[in-house]
Amino acid sequence: MEFNDNLPIYIQIMNLIKSEIVSGEICGGDKLLSVREFSKQLKVNPNTIQRTYQELEREGLVFTRRGRGTFVTEDLETIKRLKNDMAGAIIENFILEMKKIGFNSKDIVKIVSEWIEKEER
Amino acid sequence: MEFNDNLPIYIQIMNLIKSEIVSGEICGGDKLLSVREFSKQLKVNPNTIQRTYQELEREGLVFTRRGRGTFVTEDLETIKRLKNDMAGAIIENFILEMKKIGFNSKDIVKIVSEWIEKEER
Amino acid sequence: MEFNDNLPIYIQIMNLIKSEIVSGEICGGDKLLSVREFSKQLKVNPNTIQRTYQELEREGLVFTRRGRGTFVTEDLETIKRLKNDMAGAIIENFILEMKKIGFNSKDIVKIVSEWIEKEER
Amino acid sequence: MEFNDNLPIYIQIMNLIKSEIVSGEICGGDKLLSVREFSKQLKVNPNTIQRTYQELEREGLVFTRRGRGTFVTEDLETIKRLKNDMAGAIIENFILEMKKIGFNSKDIVKIVSEWIEKEER
DNA sequence: GTGGTCTAGACCACA
């Protein structure tokens, strides 16, 4: 994995994990990799992973059991809310960019529909 | 204007100008700022703007008249094609990100429609 | 090597390299001199060589491998096409000059044949 | 007319006049423009034209009649020899360039014939 | 080591 220089690495890893949670790649209750293991895989400092898990816990997305590890929250409502929030950010940015190149709201709905249809053919 | 470190500055300026062309902020035949003037405004080296204009010319989006300046192409077909290409790239990326967090094609169309409606209220 | 003032240096160096490619002095896949090394040999600025290689790459005659160097294309078809194009330009110019001093097409073929025969004796 | 910086201007004008003589645009016995008139047309110093005519006279291609002007030689043999010399220089250079990009003598005759044929179609 | 980008500042031809 390659990291972007402009965003703190721990934030980028948070986003990575969030994606996996909301997409269902990892489910409520699943155990995350240990700090040590994960830091080895990503070739980052263990402190960075520590910080990542800590922030995710502050957001209520994971919880830790001392001596057992870090686990994804089992509160499906929280996961659903996260998914909506992330989708909202992506869509908002998408609409912004489309308007920046001169499309209006009606155009956008239409062109997305067309694109999806074309993609499915 | 602030530049992102991950992309060459001349590419970012190209994108800036492309946005202005396809959105209609600058029209076919309009004169761009001179190399020196633009470089002063953006606080970059004149060579960087020179490179920007050169690449845009290579893409057929602008043309230069010696001793006169650099102008947006008058070929509306080219501009239209650019607009479609840019929109395509944005949409493609959008769909990719949405799928990454677990939405399928049908979800995406629906959620965009909802978002646009909500926005207009 | 000495450069003509009427043509940009990077174009002259491009032509130099093209000649070496089509004549087989350097072959498909061969590594070109590094930007720095070549600039030292020709006593020009490294940026000028950089520009040269960039334009050659744009024409599909060379490709670059990051951190490795710049190499002649391995597509023999491209090289063949280049050779034909260059020959065409030289011949066209030759015919033009001959006509300018009063030779017609038939004369030209004849005089070239004679010249070549004479040369081989 | 535009002059190349690398060759003395009077030589370039000599070549111009030689071309016109051998191509028959001006014939044996024809009067050349006066130094003053010609220098005005070409926007060069009259001394340059003076030098041009003087060198052409040294080569036996023109002669001057005091108070009358400068005239092309009436010796057709001289003109013919000049034409052959000029053709020889052009062909020699042509063959050199073709060999530089990897063609041999046989190739050259063949490709010229083809080119001329193609041109006449 | 490699190519790629950028800055700083110069000179040129053209209009």
Add this chain to the structure above:
DNA sequence: GTGGTCTAGACCACC
């Protein structure tokens, strides 16, 4: 004034 080219020298990412 305009764009186009060139030099000098810096820093970067990649290998």
